[in-house]
Amino acid sequence: MSQHSHPPSTSSWHRSVDERLCLIADGLSDYDDTPRNSLPTKDSTPLGQKLPGLGPLLRDYLDPDVTVKSTDFHKRLLRVFRESEYDSAYEKCLERLNADERDRVEKFVADDKPLEEVSDGFDMSVSLGVREHLQDLTGVSGFQVSSSGVQAVQFPAATGANGTESVHLEARSFTPVDVDGLTGDDTLDALHKNGLLHNFIRKLKDMFSGHKKESNVIVYENVPFKNWGMVVDYIPHYTCIPSSVAGVQHIVRFARDHDMSVRCAGFRHSWAPIFGRQGQITISLLSLAEATRIPNFTAMSKALPEWLFRKTELQTLEVVSGTPRVKGNVLVRIGASATNEQLRRWCIENNKYSYPLNVIMVEMTVGGTNAPICHGAGRRHQTLSDLVRKVEYVDCNGKLQAVDDPRLLRAAAGCFGLMGVVTHLTLEFEPMSYALMKPEKIPVLRAVPPPDDMAMDKIPPALRLPNWAPEQRAADIKRFEELATNGFYSEWFWFPYSDLCWVNCWDVTADPSGTEDYPSNAQTFFMFISQFTMNVLQNAKILNELVEKLHMDEAAVTLISKAAMFTLPAWDEPVKTYLPDALHFQRGIQNVRVLDVEVEIPLQPSETDPSKPDYAVVRRAWWDAILTCYAHSSKGCPQRMPLEMRIMGDSDIVMAPQKGNKLGTCAIEVLTLEAAKNFWVPYAEEVVGKWLSYCDRGGKKINTRPHWAKQWDGINVDGKPWVEKMKGEDYRLEKEEFKELLAEIGRKHGWSLKDLKRRFSNDFFDAFYFDNI
Numbered sequence: 001m002s003q004h005s006h007p008p009s010t011s012s013w014h015r016s017v018d019e020r021l022c023l024i025a026d027g028l029s030d031y032d033d034t035p036r037n038s039l040p041t042k043d044s045t046p047l048g049q050k051l052p053g054l055g056p057l058l059r060d061y062l063d064p065d066v067t068v069k070s071t072d073f074h075k076r077l078l079r080v081f082r083e084s085e086y087d088s089a090y091e092k093c094l095e096r097l098n099a100d101e102r103d104r105v106e107k108f109v110a111d112d113k114p115l116e117e118v119s120d121g122f123d124m125s126v127s128l129g130v131r132e133h134l135q136d137l138t139g140v141s142g143f144q145v146s147s148s149g150v151q152a153v154q155f156p157a158a159t160g161a162n163g164t165e166s167v168h169l170e171a172r173s174f175t176p177v178d179v180d181g182l183t184g185d186d187t188l189d190a191l192h193k194n195g196l197l198h199n200f201i202r203k204l205k206d207m208f209s210g211h212k213k214e215s216n217v218i219v220y221e222n223v224p225f226k227n228w229g230m231v232v233d234y235i236p237h238y239t240c241i242p243s244s245v246a247g248v249q250h251i252v253r254f255a256r257d258h259d260m261s262v263r264c265a266g267f268r269h270s271w272a273p274i275f276g277r278q279g280q281i282t283i284s285l286l287s288l289a290e291a292t293r294i295p296n297f298t299a300m301s302k303a304l305p306e307w308l309f310r311k312t313e314l315q316t317l318e319v320v321s322g323t324p325r326v327k328g329n330v331l332v333r334i335g336a337s338a339t340n341e342q343l344r345r346w347c348i349e350n351n352k353y354s355y356p357l358n359v360i361m362v363e364m365t366v367g368g369t370n371a372p373i374c375h376g377a378g379r380r381h382q383t384l385s386d387l388v389r390k391v392e393y394v395d396c397n398g399k400l401q402a403v404d405d406p407r408l409l410r411a412a413a414g415c416f417g418l419m420g421v422v423t424h425l426t427l428e429f430e431p432m433s434y435a436l437m438k439p440e441k442i443p444v445l446r447a448v449p450p451p452d453d454m455a456m457d458k459i460p461p462a463l464r465l466p467n468w469a470p471e472q473r474a475a476d477i478k479r480f481e482e483l484a485t486n487g488f489y490s491e492w493f494w495f496p497y498s499d500l501c502w503v504n505c506w507d508v509t510a511d512p513s514g515t516e517d518y519p520s521n522a523q524t525f526f527m528f529i530s531q532f533t534m535n536v537l538q539n540a541k542i543l544n545e546l547v548e549k550l551h552m553d554e555a556a557v558t559l560i561s562k563a564a565m566f567t568l569p570a571w572d573e574p575v576k577t578y579l580p581d582a583l584h585f586q587r588g589i590q591n592v593r594v595l596d597v598e599v600e601i602p603l604q605p606s607e608t609d610p611s612k613p614d615y616a617v618v619r620r621a622w623w624d625a626i627l628t629c630y631a632h633s634s635k636g637c638p639q640r641m642p643l644e645m646r647i648m649g650d651s652d653i654v655m656a657p658q659k660g661n662k663l664g665t666c667a668i669e670v671l672t673l674e675a676a677k678n679f680w681v682p683y684a685e686e687v688v689g690k691w692l693s694y695c696d697r698g699g700k701k702i703n704t705r706p707h708w709a710k711q712w713d714g715i716n717v718d719g720k721p722w723v724e725k726m727k728g729e730d731y732r733l734e735k736e737e738f739k740e741l742l743a744e745i746g747r748k749h750g751w752s753l754k755d756l757k758r759r760f761s762n763d764f765f766d767a768f769y770f771d772n773i
Helices: 017-029 054-062 070-083 089-095 099-109 128-135 186-193 195-208 245-257 288-293 306-310 340-350 366-370 406-412 470-486 521-539 542-550 555-567 579-583 616-631 674-691 722-730 734-749 753-760 763-768
Strands: 141-146 149-154 157-159 165-167 173-177 216-221 238-242 262-265 281-284 317-320 330-335 388-394 400-403 421-431 434-437 440-443 491-494 500-503 507-509 575-578 594-602 643-648 665-673
Touching: 017 054, 017 542, 017 555, 054 070, 070 089, 070 099, 070 521, 070 555, 089 099, 089 521, 099 521, 141 195, 149 195, 195 216, 195 245, 216 245, 238 245, 245 262, 245 281, 245 388, 245 421, 245 753, 262 421, 262 753, 317 340, 330 388, 340 366, 340 579, 366 421, 388 406, 400 406, 406 734, 434 579, 491 616, 521 555, 521 674, 542 555, 575 579, 594 616, 594 674, 616 643, 616 665, 616 674, 665 674, 722 763, 734 753
Parallel strands: 238 281, 262 281
Antiparallel strands: 141 149, 141 216, 149 173, 157 165, 216 238, 317 330, 330 421, 388 400, 388 421, 434 507, 434 575, 440 500, 491 500, 491 643, 594 665, 643 665
């Protein structure tokens, strides 16, 4: 490993986590130590005083006679930055929270209140990213158009005690507007002067005229759009929030009449260029104002919060008649605006049926997870789009249409919003089952053993096990392959430079006895605290001084990884919980903004039995990523969040990256914190280059493809944009089949591919699918 240039005394290549923590503690222990001349500090204050309490915390953790609980580790770690007079990360992160969250964090950290007391009644609100989006509405006038007329809507700004501005949602005002006579108060100056906006509002009002059922559309003009990953931004001319199918139809008809394009967005949790166009129309399928107005967003209480009883037509959740493909299953009709959190609660409240797979995050709309073909884990499971049995959508003429032909659903159920605005999806659910969760923390070598041809001298000494006998290695390989092949859910996490992997593999039972809610209120709050800790650590500039003083690039990442691993549970006995709770085991992860690159690697056939998967390529992909992470430990540590891997099935959806993987798929990804974005792309390209280099036994390149919702735009492969490979090789045949199926649907419903390009495409999709149209 000649790429490693760290001094042996501090390098993560040679030193375990605890050894590095010991070095950090030693470096902070001498309060009279004056920083070296090379240290870029403004004064001679000892670093131990700038990070008060960090040294004692680490020494207590390392002392075998002292027990430091995970909650105490986070509490004391946060207290270091709260009490530091040389770093403001804690204060700035605290300012981003709402009043209730700030109060609870301060009670936990400063007042030393126990977790159980501080978490009592805690309801995790919407993510920080959504709140930032709401700031764009501060002081901006919108207009609510309905069958009752037009009202000007304002969300006045409120200044908090700390001087920060926030959206004062409870004080929003509604002012009646006569758009024909342009009468109203002074807030209508913009409407008077803006003929285009006035025309849009007036035509929507005319479209709603005569509606018996109350529905509305809220319209904003020129509100900046940014996706969650902060890699896509533009300014749509109109941002529309409809509450009904009729509202969606009116928006699309206006777009048709004025030759504008329409794209949808929910929580915007994607890194890909799949959103709207500059100067066109964005439909928000998430009523941000309503979702934030009531705080009970991810609370664990089974009692449904009041706002869920006021669901719009686009948040429907209901069992419907029909014939499922599997006997005993049911069909559930779901509004595209319904969130995973609403769906989770609905399943647990009814305790009859559940989705068998989903993404981890609850803060996503069902439409948003379906459109880019998202997935869960477990080799028996396909993608979320494979569960779809019917798609209801508003077409480019503003007509409500439906697709339920299984052959056509192979395109319609994973169409990226190109077919139209999806309003409802009917999914096939299974009878409720109960997960037997038993997460483990296992030495890295044993969790996913390296490939057989990888010599031990290629493995970091920090990860080697002196007594790892061949018999134990064989047993570990067998166990890994058993979990990957047969587990209902199979997932592995490795945080950078950690000695241990977090293994989250489990099965289910139909027996409900002894079922527990997971996570509990206290566990949910601790997850919130851990995410707050991640944000403090990634924004704490004082840690740069720690890195320089110790000549240890990995110092800050070591603290981040240790804090993260401390948060994740490991149990001696299984915990039985509802399947949806196990699928969404980690709450609030959207509060830590990351960059994320994921690929789907086809599992290869076993040489002895081609009907069974061989995991040699999987183990190589895992270890190639780990070794690349170590190789960059002296180059700014670009990977600062975990390497994650899930084993899943194939897919019947035409544009799914798992399509054709009959033996299953290895979904593997690397993540980093936003603070490392300047180092990220070259590093991600190196990891992806290794993952795309694998060949089958015949020497042919394996068809490894990226997750559509993750980061592939702006990434080069073999010196060329990755998207060129996706278009010219990975999906060369599939994109033609996809268009043929869409065209067949269009012939039935009265539209053409040219119509789709004009109405529902964007710059990326124009180039990828419609370049010859």
